[in-house]
Amino acid sequence: MPARPEPTGPRPVFGRVPDDPAALAHVPDVPLDGLLRRAAAAVPDRTALHTPEGQVTYAALDAAVDGGAAVLARAAGGRGAVVGVVSSLTASFAIAYYGAVRAGLVVAIINPFLREDALAHALTSASVSVLVAPPEVAARVERIRDRLPGPVAVLPPGEVTRPGPAPGGPAPDPGAVVCLQFTSGTTGDPKTVRLTHRNLVVNAAQIAAVHRLDSTSVTLNHLPLFHPMHLNSAVWAGATQVPVPDPDPAAAIEAANRHRASHFYSLPVRLAHLAADPRLPGLRLRTVGTVFSGGSALLPAPARKLADHFGIPVVQGYGLAETSPLTHCQRPSRPVPGSVGAVVPGTECRVVDIDTRAPLPAGRPGEVQVRGPQVMHGYLGSADPAVDADGWFSTGDVGYEDAAGNLFLTDRLKDVFKYENWVVSPTEIEQVLIGHPAVRDCAVVDHPDPYRGAVAHAFVVLAADTEGAARPAPADIAAHVARRLPYYQHLKYIDAVDDIPRSPNGKILRRVLRDRIGGSAQPPSPAPSLGGPQ
Structure with missing residues (x-):
């Protein structure tokens, strides 16, 4: 594949799409x-x-x-x-x-x-x-x-x-x-x-609109695999793509500077590691205008640290394989911390009650539903319709919208559980856990309990400087959570582990952790009871 040299002088701009639903009529x-x-x-x-x-x-x-x-x-x-x-x-x-x-x-x-x-x-x-x-x-x-x-x-x-x-x-x-x-x-x-074809072509244009991609863009993909989302959106825009297989964040930043990248794509787990990397003070992004994160939740603390350090927005998007994938994205010009942003052009979103399926007002959590031209044709081998009679696809994610239409995700519907009659969000507990200075990574799952239905069981990866004699007791970590959350979200079990099992895009494999509970030869480490009704 011989590569022709790039011409000198200004290039014509191609592939630009306005962030406007009407733009999809011209796709x-x-x-x-x-x-x-x-x-x-x-x-x-x-x-x-x-x-x-x-x-x-x-x-x-x-x-x-x-x-x-x-x-x-x-x-x-x-x-x-x-x-x-x-x-x-x-x-x-x-x-x-x-x-x-x-x-x-x-x-x-x-x-x-x-x-x-x-x-x-x-x-x-x-x-x-x-x-x-x-x-x-x-x-x-x-x-x-x-x-x-x-x-x-x-x-x-x-x-x-x-x-x-x-x-x-x-x-x-x-x-x-x-x-x-x-x-x-x-x-x-x-x-x-x-x-x-139409699902993927339209979503490529939607992504180009909200990510501000065109033929002057250079996108650096610091990802473990080549996702069609990044391929299709860059090709729609005529942008240059720079895949970086090296997992080292410093290598990715050096490549971004060398290629004069305008967009930096990464995963939450990689960005969290970058925020904690001791080399961060010496790293700079000279041409990148926005860092984009997707695949799983990026916690606000590392996002804020990286945004402050590099002086550019660090924004999050949201989507699923079933939606080609993108449905929401924070806009670089107006990021809303903690959210995944508003819908991409031509897409609708609503939140419905988990039990009654009635639409909920802003601020009320429930299951997230989306409707748009990027929603899949269905699952292979399934006769069940992909959407309801009105075209809404139920994502299985739990969250709420603010008054401006920004979506805040709290959990997967299959991951939340009930302690007595209280709905417990593992993600909310994890966000508190990761704030403990001794916790480098964590995950929370439901642990069956004969009296309460289920209780919170945490798996934590301790920071390197807490090894050996300095390792904190489970009671210290449990107390950190208990001071910040209601009793039904307190940790009843804590296990220290070497790593948290994740998919290649960073999502926690909670089923693997649940299997460890069910098949463990040794009982888990119980955290102390710390107040609230017992």
């Missing part, structure tokens, strides 16, 4: 790979991707996708087959992703960190017949072949980067399913989400 109704065709025609010499392997322009990327489409069409054997693409932070992911679409195939996004059981589940549930995978994932496939319902041809990423003409065929219906993505699986086996 073209094109297939997903049409985003790349459009950018290659408008800004052919603009660098599309700058990876450790080199850089490639939009024109060169579009030509490479033609060749990748031909390879995948031959391997899959027919239009409509499912091609799995491992979402590594490489140019080959973008080529295989758009190449599968251009070949008239359905693309399934495969997490590179899946172990054998989860990988078998993903390949089986999506009926993957061809998988584009690096050697380490290909080796896992070989170990599970006898558990797969049919043959899976595994192609190395280099196989899909060969030049060649794109296969012919009719243009797809923009309303047809083109992409399969998987839910996080934090409470059970992941579900397979069916997304259409």
Whole structure:
């Protein structure tokens, strides 16, 4: 893939979308790979991707996708087959992703960190017949072949980067399913989400609007995998993407400065570690205008610390696999601490009572529902409708809106539990726990109790300087929580652990922690009773 040199002089601005619902009326109704065709025609010499392997322009990327489409069409054997693409932070992911679409195939996004059981589940549930995978994932496939319902041809990423003409065929219906993505699986086996061309194209424009992306933007992705959200929105805008596979935050900041990045994308867990990094005082972001966080909740304290240090907004967004994914985002010009912001253009949100399903006024917590053109076509293998009769999708998240429409999330519906008749939010307890100087990371789950229904059980990772003799007693940490929360949110059990199990995007795997409670050979460490009705 030879990269042409960038022309000198001012570039034409392409891809800019106003943050206005009316702007979506002008989004073209094109297939997903049409985003790349459009950018290659408008800004052919603009660098599309700058990876450790080199850089490639939009024109060169579009030509490479033609060749990748031909390879995948031959391997899959027919239009409509499912091609799995491992979402590594490489140019080959973008080529295989758009190449599968251009070949008239359905693309399934495969997490590179899946172990054998989860990988078998993903390949089986999506009926993957061809998988584009690096050697380490290909080796896992070989170990599970006898558990797969049919043959899976595994192609190395280099196989899909060969030049060649794109296969012919009719243009797809923009309303047809083109992409399969998987839910996080934090409470059970992941579900397979069916997304259409239109879902993904519209959401790319929505993201470009609220993130202020256009062809002058340079986006640095300090993420463990290549998420289609970042790929599609940058391609919509004709922006340059700089994936940084190195998990070290200092390396990511150096790369942002070297490439003159305008946008810095990361995960809450990485940003929290950056805020606590002793090297932070010596780090500066010279060209980045906004740091964007998503995937799970970013606590206000590290967000505030990083915003104050770098002198730029650190904002949070919200979405789900079922919504392509983005539905909400704080606006960089007016961030609202603790919230995930207001809806993206063309999207509606409401909060309903968990039991009665009646809409609730501002300030009242309940289940969050959304409605918009990015909501999925449904779950694979499920006859249940994706939305209710009025088009509302129930997210399973609990939160409330303020009077201005900013959404504040408090928990997953499956994570909250009842102590007697009180609803307990694990997230609220975690936000207090992380404020203790000895706690570096934490998670709270429900611990079954025969008298109260369930009580709070905390797992904490202690800061390094509290090891050995300086390690605090569980009573000290429990007392810190008890002084700040009502009795029904007090900790009844505390376990010190080496790490908190999380998904690749930083979400706490509470089911793993609940399994530890149920299968532990030793009883957990009880925290003392600290007031309130017993």
